[in-house]
Amino acid sequence: MRPKGPAPREQAVKFDDREADRPDVAQPAAGLAATPMSSLGRIWVRVPQKGVLAAAVIVLLLPQLLGDDILPSMILAGLLGIAAVGLGLLAGRAGLVSLGQAALMAVGGYSAAYAAVRWDWPAEAALLFGTFAGLVVAWVTSPICRLRGFYLATATLTLALIVQRLLVAFASLTGGGNGFPGIPPLSLFGYEFNSEFRFYVLVWGVALLGVALNDNLLRGRFGRALDTIHGDEATAAAAGVNVGRYKSAAWLISGGYAALAGGLYAYYNLFLSPDQFPLSMSIELIAGVVVGGAAAALGPLVGMVALVVIPTRLDLGPSVSAMIAPALLVIFASFLPRGIVPHVRDLSDSLLRRVRG
């Protein structure tokens, strides 16, 4: 379905050129060499796949349709959604289930906040620094990717606990249990994100861009390599995939997404404390991925909306809301393991087929 290369079905082509240097992929003609202008054009044409465009339209229309009360919960869903997009790559494609993504969000959030408050860095630099810090922590902890299944889940869970303890212990850096106040309002390249709506557009723009980039990356050999690792590591190794490096790369990418989400969270809340990154947040992230559809590009975002926005809209109160994510996780994992997006897509495909006859 995905690679739409020329398909010389009937041609009886044999391997020739075996004598020539072995890896001889046809090089694209010189005329196709990218010029900056055309590559910008391509970014515009290629990146927003139909689903992402449709989602962007829905995101923009939603406050008009449902009113501005939806903004706070949608912003939270988008912030968690950014981290969930990275987790979708890690858990959905590579099969590495992490229960520690909230730790990486905390690292990104606290690092960005620290740079912004103590060093007076501008927001652009602080957010980059937060993401970088998340990548460094992911890199340092990447050996845990050698673990599988239950052991990996336990190790990442432990990571989440350790980071929470460290945030309290290093009070001189983080403010400890009292929290980290005084984060300046977000302003990027001279543009103030001083209203809920502006922040909402920013967060969802980042989230959807993240989906598009993720999807592009995963459509090619990176995605195939992760899928094969998920299926059978020996087969991946025999196909030339450096299993350890690809697993680490998936862990790093998911860590980068989580840390960026954490940085934006810091700028949204303007105050951080260790209990804003609880274990239940990690569970919520994995639940969002499973509920939305781990292998679908938009799945994590859809899942986070389902988990965050719907309980808030239904006004279920904190104790019931806290049960929604774990309950949906169990229900979906048991009965609809592919998640919302693939099922909706199947449904709409079959409807379309019926309409077209």
Added chain:
Amino acid sequence: MSGDSRSQAGPILSLRSLSKGFGGLKVFSDVSFDIEAGTVVGLIGPNGAGKSTLIGCVSGFLRPDSGSVKFEGSTITGIAPHTLCRAGVTRTFQHAYLLSHLSVLENVLVGCHVRARCGQVRALWRSRAVAAEEAALAASAMEALNSVGCAHLAHQKAGSLTAGQQRLVSVARALSSMPRVLLLDEPAAGLNESETTRLADALRSLRETGLTLLVIEHDIRLINAISDHLVVLADGGVIMEGEPAAVCAEPTVIKAYLGGLHAQ
């Protein structure tokens, strides 16, 4: 890697006094034989003789306890399987391990991994170079499928294939990395008569292209039909090697391989 440096300079693969055991169990010891470039070597022997373990040692999945494997004159013992695949040595497994939710073509594309040259970063915005490379790789994956007679299945879900078809597709996946030495672990297991014939034809025509094959197989007719050379592994070592016809006629081989029953 150039053509002349390896021309008739000796065997493409040479095993020297390989030994491997798991814990107290010695699987084989002091196994030595050479594989000439462009030949098909059959590796036969009774169950438990260590044939798959031997392939594991050659392909980098297992580290031999002692001895060495040389590929084109350089020692490859202890090199990781993904590096060996890049260098031109790869293998198939007794199980096909296809990704059942993906198309057959995508499964074969997995094998093209080492041939992609475009950086991963450019894939982020689907640059034209990446798209062109994907198309070229897909075309070459189709060739690999075609060479095992499965091109017509390219756009089916891999999960919908028969066991035999899946086996052939896994051979195509290994081929699509353009190996120079391919180690096949029981490629005909689970194949029906016509699929076995197709596999034999495919392996013969691959040999014509200069590929070197080491094949573990229990189907004696198949192994006789395709092999230039047979190596018999039994009782922890190589008990016989040579021309297929001669090897199969040898009483000790018949005894070791078929059990005492047929030896009379």
